[in-house]
Amino acid sequence: MTEKERISRIVEILREAKKEWAVPVVTLMGQMGTDPFKILVATVLSLRTKDEVTAEAARRLFQVADTPEKLLKLSEEEIASLIYPVGFYNRKAKNLKEIARILVEHYGGQVPSDLEELLKLPGVGRKTANLVVTQGFKKPGICVDTHVHRIMNRLGFVKTKTPEETEFALREKLPKEFWIEINDLLVALGQHICRPISPKCSQCPIEHLCKKVGVKRSR
DNA sequence: AAAACGGGGGC
DNA sequence: GCCCCAGTTTT
Numbered sequence: 001m002t003e004k005e006r007i008s009r010i011v012e013i014l015r016e017a018k019k020e021w022a023v024p025v026v027t028l029m030g031q032m033g034t035d036p037f038k039i040l041v042a043t044v045l046s047l048r049t050k051d052e053v054t055a056e057a058a059r060r061l062f063q064v065a066d067t068p069e070k071l072l073k074l075s076e077e078e079i080a081s082l083i084y085p086v087g088f089y090n091r092k093a094k095n096l097k098e099i100a101r102i103l104v105e106h107y108g109g110q111v112p113s114d115l116e117e118l119l120k121l122p123g124v125g126r127k128t129a130n131l132v133v134t135q136g137f138k139k140p141g142i143c144v145d146t147h148v149h150r151i152m153n154r155l156g157f158v159k160t161k162t163p164e165e166t167e168f169a170l171r172e173k174l175p176k177e178f179w180i181e182i183n184d185l186l187v188a189l190g191q192h193i194c195r196p197i198s199p200k201c202s203q204c205p206i207e208h209l210c211k212k213v214g215v216k217r218s219r
Numbered sequence: 220a221a222a223a224c225g226g227g228g229g230c
Numbered sequence: 231g232c233c234c235c236a237g238t239t240t241t
Contacts, residue, residue, distance in 0.1 A: 047226050048236080087224095087236050095227095125227050146225055161231095163226085197223075 004175060007157060010206050011178050014185040017205045021192050032058065036111040036136030037068060037103075040118075043128045044096060048087040057083040068109050071100035095123030113137040126164060134180045142170045143183040147190030154194065156211030 001009075032038045041061065046054040061082045065071040071079070080093035099121050103109055111132065112118055118129035130143035142148075144167040152158045158169040174182065186194075193204045197216055201207050 048224070050224090050238080053238090085237075087238085088227095089236080091227095091235080123227070127226060196225095 003157070003173065006209055007174065007178065010155070010209055011182070011185065013205050013209075014189060018185060018188045021188050034136060034138075035066075036113070036132055038062060038066065039136040040099070040111055040124075040128070040132050041071075041096060043131050044092055044099070044123055045083055045086050047092075047123075047128075053086055057086045068100045068103040068111075071096060072104055092123065095121075098122050099124070111136065113139060115141065126167060130167070131183070134183070138180065140176060140179055142167050142174065142179050144170070145183065145187065146196075147187045147194075148183055150196060151186045151190055151194050154199075154210060154213050154215060155206075156213050159213075 032042045042058045045057050076093045076097050080089050083089050115129050115133055127145050130141045133139050133141035144163045149163040149166045158166055160166045160169055193200050
């Protein structure tokens, strides 16, 4: 079996398996719709925060401000109280206000669709920027979070030390037809089965296709 | 009581 | 490359 055949099998199986998993992140993104601004804001809110908490905070914030212009009118304190209790709520409130200001002043109130432009925004790194590119604009991109990084290495599909390296390796190795959906599939797998510690390999639908590189178990 | 969680940024 | 960040959940 070639690498391309293997990853194709993996994607097929995960597409099926995902249907059985009630994945909060899918629910979250579904609620956010495809508006790039909402995806951007919700993704910023989601960092180090549970999806249910993120969804609730996003709902409250969007009720008051669902555009950069409206968001800019709120004070940092108001934003912070609306998004509480997501992690780093003070820092995120500050960043969101600054993001709103930049969007209004430099991008005509629109979210840029270009990765490099997105990366200039405060609190926006490669994970967030690529999620906006792939989910907000449906443009080619690979959103590598720790799930994607961890699982791609466990599978033996890449051998990388950082999520950024993984992104670049996947740009070379992963068939382009899978770029946009790979994050969603592996996040689902990561949350249900392929956890950082003590993954439930015996329940994993792709165990037979996995090299189990560096799997750790707690003592 | 401690570890786990986990992206971005500062150094 | 290393380490900090906030607060809740899991072990």
